[in-house]
């Protein structure tokens with residue numbers, strides 16, 4: 001066919017005429033000149049943030065896919081505490097269910113106690129100037145002593161087959177004589193073992209001497225199955241100290257046998273209180289279970305009186321049960337004062353807050369209020385996010401400065417007042433991350449510490465009408481400077497992959513502040529809270545990855561946030577917006593409006609808030625969406641004023657992490 005050239009040209013002319021005429025009529029506004037900037041809008045808003053699409057295991061929406069699976073690990077543990085030798089010895093029976101679509105020829109287990117052996121990888125990487133991790137150089141016969149590993153079967157586990165195993169640092173590989181079937185195959189592994197507790201176990205467990213006896217804070221106390229998942233297969237990253245845990249869910253039934261003068265507290269419900277507490281103490285338990293005020297179960301006087309009797313040869317066994325948990329821990333001491341109070345949960349459900357502490361920590365300025373702190377923290381987070389899932393919440397004073405386990409936490413013996421409230425609130429805040437939402441802490445500390453730090457800001461501000469709330473508003477520009485200091489590694493790093501001194505920023509405060517920024521400055525409280533609650537509900541008792549979190553927040557809030565994930569989590573980008581200048585559309589008549597120019601000088605993008613002061617003294621707020629930075633380094637917009645502008649201030653309330661406040665204001669020249 002032959003082209004009809006003249007007609008084609010005529011159509012073009014007709015179509016473009018209105019635009020041509022309009023452009024001629026409107027006075028052309030002079031755009032801002034180029035500025036020297038590190039901002040690259042393509043880097044900030046580039047496509048392909050996600051390196052893979054959703055799968056049938058993990059959906060593109062960020063929720064578990066239709067064929068999501070995870071394995072199950074139920075433990076039956078029976079151990080004995082040798083108080084004099086600090087030794088724990090006993091038997092584990094792990095009932096492991098393989099829900100994966102693959103047969104398994106071997107299993108991997110974690111032997112975390114091996115960190116404290118002199119030749120462990122974790123000890124090898126302790127820097128010269130010391131570390132919170134590993135065993136602080138204590139020389140002792142450390143590590144798990146594995147006495148036997150066997151497969152058991154029969155109604156009473158009476159049929160035993162020894163299996164081959166191999167130990168490498170903090171991991172043990174168990175070779176199965178016959179592959180474990182996919183899609184629901186089950187195996188029972190029996191392990192006889194013992195270990196001597198370190199005095200100082202990487203600040204997560206340990207033994208402390210007090211006036212009335214040692215306090216044993218016991219964790220990482222049995223070989224634990226590694227998580228087998230659809231992300232990495234077997235998660236065998238060794239325990240070197242910095243990275244915490246990644247554990248499988250299941251039901252725990254455990255018994256601790258100890259000298260009869262010792263009180264034992266543990267994860268979950270104590271099944272045999274009648275066998276271990278006195279009649280009087282039992283009555284107090286009953287009172288506590290219906291009391292909003294703290295009730296003493298074992299008083300300081302009783303501790304001292306029983307202490308005078310000395311050690312007996314008699315032993316008691318304490319039997320605990322916790323279901324749908326990823327771990328269990330316990331503590332034991334003759335020195336424990338014990339108190340408790342009822343926790344009120346949504347839908348009329350109840351739990352019990354318990355504190356166990358020595359005489360040295362007693363008193364209303366210290367652990368005498370511990371149970372009150374635990375109760376209020378759990379009540380707040382249960383109402384706000386997801387109901388606390390366990391029958392008890394026990395807080396133990398010892399030489400661990402703060403460490404969380406399902407239904408039990410260990411906090412520092414010397415913590416007091418706001419310090420104790422904050423550590424109790426933080427450690428029990430871990431119930432939601434990682435106990436309920438079971439992310440991989442060994443790799444991604446920010447997904448439990450950071451998310452927990454964020455929920456702590458709300459529960460701590462709420463506590464007792466703000467008793468321990470900071471009175472001054474926090475200057476987020478100053479902390480923005482600190483959180484994005486050059487040389488900091490990105491938040492999205494493996495825990496082992498950044499400097500120990502940066503752990504507080506990268507695992508805790510910076511990701512925590514990231515959620516506050518999302519909630520208060522980007523999405524708004526209602527949209528953020530809905531998205532964050534959905535993340536918790538979707539991944540409760542499951543194993544989310546960073547992408548599952550990012551995708552859920554984007555899908556539920558309906559907002560593409562990849563520019564924010566890139567700036568705050570994936571990279572250590574800085575924010576520096578400058579108010580460059582104010583001009584008037586007509587320099588002879590300010591009532592025709594002003595042209596305000598902003599420059600984005602660093603790598604990060606954020607929505608803009610400006611405060612505009614007018615000559616009459618009135619002030620106005622202007623909000624601009626982050627999209628102004630999607631294809632611009634500088635942005636000029638028209639502000640419809642009827643009078644002259646005195647000043648323009650970017651981020652007037654200092655709620656954005658703009659590290660350089662020196663260029664945040666423009667003031668009229670006099």
Ligand SMILES: [Zn+2]
Pocket residue numbers: 426427430449452
């Ligand atoms: Zn923590």
